[in-house]
Amino acid sequence: MYISVFDLSSGYISVKSDIFSFGVLVLEIIIGKRNRGFQHPDHEINLMGHAWALWMKRAALQLVDECLLESCVNSQALRSIQVALLCVQQRPEDRPTISLVVLMLGSADPPLPDPKQPGFFTARNPFYNRDTSSSSKNNPHSVNEVTLTSLDAR
Template sequence: MVFCSGYMSPEYASDGVYSVKSDVFSFGVLMLEIVSGKRNRGFNHPDHRFNLLGHAWTLHMEGRPLELIDASLGEAYNQSEVLRALNVGLLCVQCNPDDRPNMSSVVLMLGSEGALPQPKEPGFFTQRIMLEANSSLSRKAAFSGNECTITLIDGR
């Protein structure tokens, strides 16, 4: 599986295939970021090296989804609405685009109180690979600290 940081869908990151379900993936990442108060890119947790999607999935599978909620909210939130948002967010970040809802379904799910489908494992549910201290790569800058990207379009 290819690792992607940010909001890019697995099918776009690995194969360059873009669809309306790619936007759904990005929306799901954004929902999980809003609820958690954390960014997917650069997410760190002391107990594991999962990204935010992996962390949300793990908490969901362990029956502890409320632990994902931003602590700065205190008790000032509607628990059922936040749990619904987490579930919908996980549905949006499914690995297979066919398993993701379309945006009109997302809007309906967020605005209703009916039962929701159970999500499957999200796309890019990965652990970050840490460089070995003695590797030659670890002595060099493996990643740029610049969060700016430039895309140049070139004809085939």
């Protein structure tokens, strides 16, 4: 089965959109938190931004969820984080193919390239309040700043 995700930056559905989604999913598994609604007490950036910031500080192992720490191999966890960051790079042409992702995750060879800054590296929406729904009359903004319009014939 082939499932594609809409690429917000280009407006097109592509294989590279799927890779981006896969990278987010890998980060969510490693961190043990969902991308949507991710909050960190020290900053206002999203899950990918948080992962990127720790990667740049050479502190990526801080991302690993506590319940995984005892059972994971540090080198494999770092490699998984690096592959995930490669999948969520800003430019679709910089993202690996799924066959390359499988190879990278299944082997310690070859060495991986350094990831570039992720796409959609954003701060949380200050208008979003987790205690109210996005459809609330008090909150005119959407959670992810995306508007969907459905046109119906009369």
